Amino acid sequence: MKYRITVLPGDGIGPDVMAEGVKVLQAVGRKFGHSFKLEYELIGAVAIDKTESALPEETLAMCKRSDAVMLAAVGDPRYDDPKLPVHPEDGLLALRKGLGLFANLRPVRVFDELVNASTLKPEVLQGTDFVFVRELTGGVYFAKPKKEWVTSRGRKATDSMTYSEQEIERIIRVGFELARARKKRLVSVDKANVLKSSRLWRQVAVEVSRDYPDVALSHVLVDACAMQLIRTPAMFDVIVTENLFGDILSDEAAQLAGSMGMLPSASLSGIPVAGKRTFGLYEPIHGSAPTIAGKDIANPIATILSVAMMLRHSLALDSEAAAVEQAAESVLKHGYRTDDIMAPESTRVGTRQMGDLIAARI
Template identity: 45%
Template sequence: MNNTFKIAILPGDGIGPEVMKQAIKVLNKVTKYFKENIIINTFKVGGTAINTYNEPLPKITLQGCEESNAILFGSVGGPEWEYLPLQKKPETGSLLKLRKHFNLFANLRPSYIYKDLYSLSPLKEEILINGFNIICVRELTGGIYFGQPKGKINNTKNVYAFDTEIYYIYEIERIAKIAFNIALTRQKKICLIDKANVLYTSVLWREVLQKISQQYPTVKLTYMYIDNAVMQLMKNPAQFDVILCSNLFGDIISDQCAMISGSIGNLPSASLNNNNFGLYEPAGGSAPDIAGKNIANPIAQILSLSMLIEYSLKNTYVSQNINNAIIKTLVQGYRTPDLVCHTKQEKIVTTEDMGNIITDNII
């Protein structure tokens, strides 16, 4: 009897439902390759959930996620809900709550550039000659964003504010092991991004990483200060394989990795816990200005599905099949408007068409 694997589909707002529709096409195409019986259930989240349930993460959605093995998340938010207080807004009220609820402490953000899209990158072509393929592993639930105490003191002549960076050894160990295991499947290189020359927390990161590295003798571990790292990413991104970061530094580095790739519309992300449960989403936003126009790029959402299949379903064959289909589609010259490089070979297509072509290119 086949196992059952349940996926909670949360299309979200703006372009979310449009690009999610294309990812579901791809999922339907590849189900023949799974030993598991794939069941998908769709739930409202973000602004659309606020409009229906008066809250961005209603109980029915959270329960549906709890009963699933993974979440495929669309983008949320838009100007329609900007008036709401912070905790009630689509982003903080749904995505951040899901990360906390499921203890999704490991954020994975791959960054690479397709050869046919070099001109979209802000980097010079001579820097991109060898391409790059980086995965940023960011600790997501600790560090200065969550450390206590934090606050602002107003009852003094010298008003001041403060935040506290705290990391426990177990927080570093669990994210480090994920990074090392990913490195084993790639070029076997990890670079820890820190500020160990001034921060005690960074010193602790290095101590823990050095100890764990002894369990992975084939993986080369290096260190780099954050200020140097942002320069090196611009100068020679090909030198990096797996980048491991604390929450704050990962927030910085992962966005720079996205920028140098040329289009955030091509980049997925995954947030994982220790129980093989993950939330997979595009790195970009809901783009309400182009919602409903059938011009959004669905590649990041489809690649988010590919990551779900790779990390939660543990099926690298299907994941690579999807990735190859996307590469083939781009080589054939098909582009959504955000990917136009102004060459004669380009064929500008709609969101729907791009989803159909990628699906057709899957073997």
Template identity: 55%
Template sequence: MRAKIVVLPGDGIGPEVTAEAIRVLEAVARKGGHVFELSEHLMGGCSIDRHGTALTPEVLAACQASSAVLLGAVGGPKWDDPAAKVRPEQGLLGLRKGLGVFANLRPVRVHPALVDASPLKADRLAGVDLLVIRELTGGLYFGQPKGREEKDGHVRAVDTLEYHDYEVQRVVELAFRLARGRRRKVTSVDKANVLESSRLWRQVTSAIGAANPDVALDHMLVDTAAMRLVAAPASFDVVVTENMFGDILTDEASVLAGSMGMLPSASIGAGGPGLYEPIHGSAPDIAGKGIANPLGTILSAAMMLRHSLGLEAEAAAVERAADAAVTDGARTRDLGGTLSTRAMADEVLRRLAS
């Protein structure tokens, strides 16, 4: 296997955790006889500092020409002025749109050895193994018009929540396909009692459910889903929802795993390169200290091996190595341990080699 992988370390702890994921990818390549051509580029706040924009056309073109993209994290206090015209997150949104990745996959599984790391009671965490699929290129984050206007001494801000039926259809159909490889249950999350866009979402989803009777479908309002994620998380299998709801619910779901540092994600489309990143942010408070948990990024690289490169055996091997490291007591500070970012990755690499 020969693949071109673009690495966007980004800001904060992004360069630290992506460096460890690169070490894992290089080990996989050596062991399996693969050739991974890795190239690093600026994106996010570091790109604003250098180029005045969060994502240059040249970097986007490199990503579009790649087999897959590995991203660290973007943003930080330095670029956090709400009035700024250029923000790091614009690079992330532009990258998602430019790659055509419309579905963000976020698996949430509670490792038995980390039950005590979660604030939830152990009995509520038993059997938790869910997959959240978040629609990624529609909704409030991309709706037009948006902006501000001043009138009569007051400021009016506008964001538009917009969905087309085909945007809903493609992400929900993906949810049903993936559910067939799991427990064959899809929960669609919306706010159909209030929002017209959610009523369209529910209508399209219901039609897909009727055409796929081998997969159970239920609809849930987002406020109920937020409650059930902490009250009965094991009741979920595949959850599919719109952009902003998915953004919020997956951060809530990270509490189940004990730390946001544990959770990977994959953003995929109908074809072309996928985008892989941990769900955590840039964590500027610990950047440069060498204590960030690299597992979310390492497991994102495993998802890359599976979904973009078609290397299922290699992906599973990385996941087993990470699981074994945690089972054997390897912990970074977010998990109550003392291992550095590099030492945690060393534990994974040692088990991957064996």
């Protein structure tokens, strides 16, 4: 079978970790007899440097022609000045919107081998295995008015958190579908004691729950959820929430796994159903980390596990996805570690060697 994949290495360590993701994908092709046509394009700071746009039209068009998109990272300190007209992150937001990627899946699993990599006690972390479902194209990141202005009394700025019933319903359904295939527990996170948009969110969640009587729905305020992620992370199975809350909470949860270098993600344009293909973009949740770019020390596992998610959700290749996940776990069991997850008596490896080790076990 032949598949067409758009590859967006991006900025900083993006090309470093993407090379290892591609390496593992090619190993899957050899093992299972698939052909992956990889087409590379620009996004982020490298795109601004060459085209003055963080998301060139050619990039978006190529993504739309693909079966799936692999993205590494965007961001460059040269563009940190908020007064600049364009920023690398603009490309990522525009890509999500342009491809209709409304559902962001971020699995958080604490590998037994890394239970001591976090700053939390091992007994707190054991058994942690849940999925964040983050709404990705609405809320405060996209809603208008969004502006900054000067008054006679000083500067002001505003951002709006706006959600429609339809936007909420479709992301809640993603959460229910995933929960139905797992432990049948869904936590909906909001701030319904303060925010009007959260009150609508909760109302719609309750309405949708009637279609899923086999799934237990509970509601947790975002601040309480942040606390429970640290106190009792193993209590969660599937967590669904809006854009801003999901962004913050999933980064917090990355530390449960020991490093942001361990967490993959999928951004989907539809509701994932086992055995069916859903278009999506796949990326590690970490940033571009420009200070370590090209030094062969970045952890590529999040990118490699993102490849597994792509195989499962966009290409409907579940056995191949499982092979990648098992290969990554095998390498960890044998004691190989990059700098961010080093432990006593482990073997330190670089970005490229970690990719080699995982690819060899496919």
